[in-house]
Amino acid sequence: MARKPRHTNVNLAVNLGGLPMKNPVTVGSGTFGAGMEYADFVDVAALGAVTTKGVSLNGWEGNATPRIAETASGLLNSIGLQNPGVAHLKEVELPWLAAQGATAMVNVSGHSFDEYVAVIEALEDAPVAAYEVNISCPNVDAGGMTMGCHVPSVEKVVRLCRAATKRPLIVKLTPNVTDITEIARAAEAAGADGVSLINTLLGMAIDARTRRPQLARVVGGYSGPAVKPVALRMVWQVANAVSVPVLGMGGVSCGTDAVEFMLAGATAVAVGTANFANPTATVDVIDGIIDYCEQYGVTDVNELIGALEC
Amino acid sequence: MLYNESAPILANEEAGCNIWLMTVAAPQIAAAARPGQFVHVKVPGMEGHILRRPFGVYAADAQAGTVDMMYQVLGFGTNHMTSLAPGDAVEMIGPVGRGWQPSANCKKALLVAGGVGSAPIHPLACQLAAKGAEVVSILGAQTAEALVARQRFEAALGCAPRCSTDDGSFGRAGFCTPLVQEALDEAAAAGAPFDYVACCGPEPLMKLVAAMAERAGVMCEVSLERRMACGVGACLSCVVDTTAGKKRACVDGPVFPSTEVVW
Numbered sequence: 052m053a054r055k056p057r058h059t060n061v062n063l064a065v066n067l068g069g070l071p072m073k074n075p076v077t078v079g080s081g082t083f084g085a086g087m088e089y090a091d092f093v094d095v096a097a098l099g100a101v102t103t104k105g106v107s108l109n110g111w112e113g114n115a116t117p118r119i120a121e122t123a124s125g126l127l128n129s130i131g132l133q134n135p136g137v138a139h140l141k142e143v144e145l146p147w148l149a150a151q152g153a154t155a156m157v158n159v160s161g162h163s164f165d166e167y168v169a170v171i172e173a174l175e176d177a178p179v180a181a182y183e184v185n186i187s188c189p190n191v192d193a194g195g196m197t198m199g200c201h202v203p204s205v206e207k208v209v210r211l212c213r214a215a216t217k218r219p220l221i222v223k224l225t226p227n228v229t230d231i232t233e234i235a236r237a238a239e240a241a242g243a244d245g246v247s248l249i250n251t252l253l254g255m256a257i258d259a260r261t262r263r264p265q266l267a268r269v270v271g272g273y274s275g276p277a278v279k280p281v282a283l284r285m286v287w288q289v290a291n292a293v294s295v296p297v298l299g300m301g302g303v304s305c306g307t308d309a310v311e312f313m314l315a316g317a318t319a320v321a322v323g324t325a326n327f328a329n330p331t332a333t334v335d336v337i338d339g340i341i342d343y344c345e346q347y348g349v350t351d352v353n354e355l356i357g358a359l360e361c
Numbered sequence: 362m363l364y365n366e367s368a369p370i371l372a373n374e375e376a377g378c379n380i381w382l383m384t385v386a387a388p389q390i391a392a393a394a395r396p397g398q399f400v401h402v403k404v405p406g407m408e409g410h411i412l413r414r415p416f417g418v419y420a421a422d423a424q425a426g427t428v429d430m431m432y433q434v435l436g437f438g439t440n441h442m443t444s445l446a447p448g449d450a451v452e453m454i455g456p457v458g459r460g461w462q463p464s465a466n467c468k469k470a471l472l473v474a475g476g477v478g479s480a481p482i483h484p485l486a487c488q489l490a491a492k493g494a495e496v497v498s499i500l501g502a503q504t505a506e507a508l509v510a511r512q513r514f515e516a517a518l519g520c521a522p523r524c525s526t527d528d529g530s531f532g533r534a535g536f537c538t539p540l541v542q543e544a545l546d547e548a549a550a551a552g553a554p555f556d557y558v559a560c561c562g563p564e565p566l567m568k569l570v571a572a573m574a575e576r577a578g579v580m581c582e583v584s585l586e587r588r589m590a591c592g593v594g595a596c597l598s599c600v601v602d603t604t605a606g607k608k609r610a611c612v613d614g615p616v617f618p619s620t621e622v623v624w
Contacts, residue, residue, distance in 0.1 A: 084595035088612075091363040104595075112607060117588050119598040124409050126590065133597050133607060275411050327590040328403055328411050330365055330454060 053090060055097045056337040061344040062351040063337070065099070067319050068244030068296050069219035070181040072099030072154065075352055076309065076337050079274075079300050079323025080105055080158035080183060080223070081130065083333075085144035086151070092330035096152040097337070099319055103144060105160040105185050108169045110136040114190060120256040120265035125277035126324050127256055129190040129268040132160050137173045149178040156181040156221070162193040164208055171215040180219070183298075184212050184243075187225035187250035189272045196250070199225045202237040213242030221298060224248040224289070231285050232292035239293045247298035247321065248289060249282045275324040276302040283315050290316020290357055304332060306339015313355040363457065363593060364389040369450045371427060373443070378507035379434045380477060381443055382419070383451075388426030390455040394418050396484035397460030397584060397616045400428060401592030403452040407441050414438050415589050415611070417481030417561070418456065420513075428453070431480035431509070457592055458615050461485045461582055463557045469495045469548065471555045471579075473541050473570050475562020476502055479510035481584050481615075482561050487517045497544050497555075498522040501537030501562065505530040538569050545577045555579045560619075571619035581619040585610050 056074065063074035077100040078086075085103040086095035095101050113133025120127045134140075140157070148155045157179050161167035171182060186199030186208055198204045209222055222238040224231055226249040235246050251272025256265040264270075282301020290297045299317030303309055304325040312320045325332040344352060368385035376382045390400060401413045420429040432439050445451070463470060463485075470489050474482040479500055489496050500522045502508045508531055514522040523540050524532030533540055548554045558574040560567045561584040574581035587599035587610040594612035601610050602623040608614065 082591070082596060088591070088593045088595040092365060104597075113597060113600070116598075116600060118600070119588050119590050119596075121410060121412050124411060126411060128590070128596075128598065130597050133600070324411065327592075327596060328413055330363075330591075330593065 053092060053094045054331050054334045055094045056334050057341060059341040059345065061341055061349065062353070063340070065318050065353060067181070067219065067298060068221060070100065070156065072319055074099045074337050075313065075319035075340070076333055077102045077156060077298070077319060077321045078326065078333060079321040080185065082323040082326045085140070085148060086153060087144065087147060089326065089330055093334045095148065098153065098333055100154040100156045100180065101148055102156045102158055102183055102321060103140065104134055105132045105158045105188065106134050106137050106140045106170060107132065107160045107162070108137055108166050108173070110134060115267035117265060117267055120271070122256050123277060125273055125275035127254055127266060127271040127273050128251070129266045129271035131190045131268070132188055132195070137170050141174065141177045145177050145179065154180045156183050158183045158185050158223070159212070160185045160188065160194060162191070164211055166194065167208055168211050168215045171212055175216060181221060182212070182216065182218060183221045183223050183247055184209065185223050187223050189225065189227060189251055189253045189270070190268065196225045196227060199234065200228050202233060205234055205237040206241045209238050209241035209243050219244045221245040221247050223250055225250045226281060226285055227253045232288050235289040235293050239295050243295060245296045245298060246289060246293065247300065249278070249285050249301045252278055252281065274301070276304055278302050279308065283311060286312055286317050287315040287359070303336060306336050306343055309336050309340050310343045310355060313352070314357070314359040316357040316359070318356055362393065363454055364393070365452065365454050366390055367450050368428070368453045370445055370447050372447065373445050375443070376431070376509035378504055380507060380509050381432050381434065383430045383432065383442065384427050385451060385453065386426055387428045387453050387455070390453060391421045391426050391428050392423040394421035394428065394456035395460040396488050397481050398456035398458050399481070399615060400430065400453045400455035401457055404438060404442055404445070405449060405451065407438060410438055412590055413454065413592055415592055417584070419480040419483055421484065431477050433477045454592055458612055461559055461616050463489065463559070467494050467557045469553060469555045470557040470559065471541070471544055472496060472498045473537065473558065473560040473562070474498070474500050474510070475537060475566045476507070478562030478584070479514070482559060483510055483513055483517065485559055486514055490518050499537050499540045499544065501525045501566070503527045536566070538566065541570055542573055545573055545579070549577060567619070568624045571622070574619065582616050583619050583622060584615045585617060585622070586615065
């Protein structure tokens with residue numbers, strides 16, 4: 052049976068840069084498809100938003116296998132943004148999400164500045180509540196992280212996307228930079244309504260027995276509980292550096308993790324890698340936030356945002 | 362429909378040669394499982410390993426509400442699984458995937474299993490035998506002791522599987538591929554060819570068997586294994602190269618028509 056969060060009198064609604072969310076929990080792009088695969092386990096309409104798998108203009112094949120490697124308390128992946136293209140998303144997944152009553156945030160990818168804009172333009176007549184601009188994927192050769200590491204390209208892509216839509220525009224940042232606050236400020240200055248972080252940390256795993264890398268592409272993106280301290284630190288830094296809201300992610304597996312991100316300054320959180328081990332992780336996280344609020348007398352979840360005492 | 366069940370362990374014993382059998386109570390999955398499908402298992406006590414492990418269903422008893430899994434001890438996870446006992450429980454998503462799909466009027470099937478590949482083949486043997494199809498089974502393993510599924514196949518089919526062992530300790534010495542070719546040739550010579558071949562085992566074995574079946578003009582399916590994260594079709598970790606592009610081993614497979622696989 053598809054689970055819903057339990058009833059509460061705590062106000063869970065938040066606003067992420069113009070995106071109203073019924074609770075502060077969405078999913079990490081690429082860990083949840085567009086929700087169809089999880090519909091037997093959780094009511095996708097009960098989530099604050101469903102962030103869909105990164106979509107490009109025409110389909111991408113993605114990388115060779117092996118695409119994943121499990122490491123201590125974490126996971127390396129190099130999927131490479133395999134997706135069937137924006138037309139498929141419009142024909143199949145977005146109507147399905149709309150029929151469920153779910154809030155859709157579409158993660159937008161591209162190999163070039165023009166492609167990001169073209170994807171957004173293609174989606175402007177579709178039931179999309181917000182865009183998440185992916186300038187942080189470490190597993191593609193063009194676009195992705197290559198665009199998100201330098202202030203000029205960040206400003207350019209965000210400005211172009213901003214001009215293409217009035218919908219809430221969240222820019223997803225890579226942690227693989229010297230100073231993430233500089234990138235966040237550039238995104239804000241170029242018109243982002245919010246920033247999301249962190250995308251995965253660049254990492255690698257080696258099989259000593261065969262002397263070969265565990266991933267076909269040698270390096271990949273690291274996620275899971277192991278990255279949570281890095282993610283918390285960056286969310287805290289960015290929340291103190293910009294005035295737009297922050298969508299925090301990186302190892303969120305339970306309600307307490309989510310609360311920690313909110314205390315660090317996040318307005319909402321995304322559950323990513325945890326979905327793989329626990330298909331009801333999203334609803335478990337919402338229930339855990341409710342538990343925390345009720346236990347500590349928090350009547351409005353917005354009270355938690357940036358409430359870190361330090 | 363996929364279920365996520367907390368499944369109490371009823372038995373967990375070594376069957377031989379580092380190959381273990383685990384029986385769990387998972388009534389919803391047991392009732393829904395079809396031959397060739399798998400379960401995606403979260404093992405307790407190894408939280409630092411954050412992924413589930415996929416195991417082909419060796420047997421699903423809808424009446425008893427039990428699921429049997431066969432596993433070979435290879436890494437940390439399977440090694441840790443040997444320490445579990447009745448009283449412990451695993452968490453199981455299932456039944457997942459596209460199982461074996463012989464044609465509805467399959468009359469004569471050749472089932473080929475290498476090592477623990479015998480697990481997902483076993484329910485197919487039971488299903489085909491129950492439908493009255495003539496079934497020839499071939500099991501290959503490293504040693505006699507590792508032929509852990511031999512008795513169950515004999516019980517299901519009413520005739521002994523043809524076996525090979527790498528060390529010659531039981532059946533034909535060497536790989537099982539010569540037995541496969543002989544079975545195909547015999548059937549053709551007798552004017553009663555097979556109409557279906559199913560194979561699960563090491564990928565080189567499946568590739569060879571697929572080629573033999575293709576030469577003999579017999580439809581063949583294989584069950585593929587890939588590193589897997591979500592196990593429900595969302596993450597795109599476990600993709601397989603096919604003639605129709607990349608497909609997911611978890612939900613588009615694990616069983617694929619052999620002619621679709623780009624080896």
